Amino acid sequence: MTLSPPPVATAPARHGIDVGRLSRLITRERAAYAAERPRSAALAEEARAHWHDGVPLHWMTDWGLPFPLFVAEAHGSTLIDVDGHTHVDFCLGDTGSMFGHAPAPVVAAIEAQAKRGMTAMMPSALVPEVGRLLAARFGLPFWQITMTASDANRSVIRWARAATGRPNILIFDGAYHGAVDDTHVRLKDGAPILRPGLMGQVWDLREHTRVVPFNDLAAVEAALADGTVALVLTEPVMTNIGMVQPAPGFLEGLRRLTRAAGTLLAHDETHTISSGPGGYTRLHGLEPDFFVLGKPIAGGLPAAVWGFTEAVAKAMTAAREATPGYSGMGTTLTANALAIAAMRANLTEVMTDAAYAHMIALADRLAAALEAVVARRRLPWVVTSVGARVEFMLSPTRPANGGEAALIGDAEIEGALRLALIRRGVVITPFHNMMLIAPTTTRADVDRLVDAVDAILGEVVA
Structure with a gap:
């Protein structure tokens, strides 16, 4: 045996x-x-x-x-x-230095501008040129600057609500759009919850934030059906929970559904700018109402930009005229001369x-x-x-x-x-x-x- x-x-x-x-x-x-x-x-x-x-x-x-x-x-x-x-x-400041640390053209622009002043809360002479560069590269005609992508996304949410008169936004489960209160909602067993670990949050964000799974057009359509959603905010490719690619036709379907519902659409390209010189949006011929880009746009200096269509610009103007006074958006150092100079150098000589x-x-x-x-x-x-x-x-x-x-x-x-x-x-x-x-x-x-x-x-x- x-x-x-x-x-x-x-x-x-x-x-x-x-x-x-x-x-x-x-x-x-x-x-x-x-x-x-x-x-x-x-x-x-x-x-x-x-x-x-x-x-x-x-x-x-x-x-x-x-x-x-x-x-x-x-x-x-x-x-x-x-x-x-x-x-x-290979971290590169988690995208903040995506085009390399201390790129020579940006360093030279910072040195030159610093000698002429760094911030005055007034536009510098480079502002018209940088506006043209942004419009030509990303395809949206109008732009604003903030200090961070978080600030940019926060501004986009506020302006979308003001422009549409609607209170709610829609995001995708697992999304991250910076330190923006409205976006810290997730799904658990199909129900919305506050993002785990969220510190010091004292009001229920779910009151005005809806959340659905990425790549689920039926869920998007249902969430938009009552006509109260001002904005859908998304990355074209989810990147902050690991990488989730859009299913074929999903982004095109999302645009179709938002237009049918009268809802504005924002693409946060802070990470997906890795796709190409015009981001994922320009590479794939997409047509959002808003475009957000933070971290690397000024070669490592704190700055972000958000662009928008002519129709959105008109709605923003009308909202501002209807409610004059302090908008509740903006910071003193926003769009300072140093950041504008760095942005110009980065756009023309580094992000080629x-x-x-x-x-x-x-x-x-x-x-x-x-x-x-x-x-x-x-x-x-x-x-x-x-x-x-x-x-x-x-x-x-x-x-x-x-x-x-x-x-x-x-x-x-x-x-x-x-x-x-x-x-x-x-x-x-x-x-x-x-x-x-x-x-x-x-x-x-x-x-x-x-x-x-x-x-x-x-x-x-x-």
Whole structure:
């Protein structure tokens, strides 16, 4: 009688990753990170005396590191920390420096303008030219400037309500449009809820915000049916909950339904500007009533723009004439001369067709290489991309909406990868495994990232 060998014990796995190996990797990498960065450790401890959690913005603790990585300088796609370690940067300020750190034309424009004054709450001589540049590039005739995309989205919501006389807005489940109160509503089991973790919210945002699944035109039609929705606010591709692509015909159907309902449509392209020089909207010939672009528009300076159609402009004028006085929108430093100068330089010399051709070609190379790594390691992961923006998702299939995307991911696995990559001189975004290609990124940079990911996975794959 032949006895079968006893079964071999196997370690538990998540998303194709061996949990035991992962735990050992994390322990080792955290200790090595701390040992290699004594200056960052000292600054982190010193900062705790006067900064809450030791940082001036709590997002800076979201990297999952033993302590924050303090930056000494950044140029192009290179980031150097205070301990002298050089990193290839694929985070790029989470899109804020999408066209590279300190682009030379923008730096020169800032230096020149700073000597002539930075803010006066009056238009500078460059304002007409920048308006023409925005209209020509993005296809909407009228524009306004704010300090951030959050401010721009907030203004668009307020003006849409004023122009239509309607109280409600519609967003998509899982959307993120910055620090705008009205947009912090999600779906849970099909019912709207306040976004989990929302601090200090004292009134019920669901009173005037409706939320439906992305890619669901029937749900959109039902939500617009009573004629009280002033605005649909959306990204053309959802990006802040992982990447969710629009289904064929969805964006065209959304435009058709909003027009039929007398509802205005806004495209927030703060992240999807990675698609091309005119964003996803211009690339695909879409026709929103509003267009929002923040973060990278002024080459890294705080600035955002929002554009709108002639019909919207007329409705805004009529609303203003009917209700004169303080609009409740705007800030003193908005549209300052420094930001206008930086925006002009960025639009004319940095955000060029040639730059985008380089960025998108390298992003395609990165996506293909990561797909090959995932396939070779037999991981149940997918790689997604929109122009110069690439992400990997811990799921065997791509999500169709924000609800599905919210179920994807593993904070421990993704945090371990980020930490191990930083130790190998590569930085990716601490949200949704996102990587950006800048005009200054090289093929060698991409290959370095792919090789590092492959090597790390080799240590932890089940």
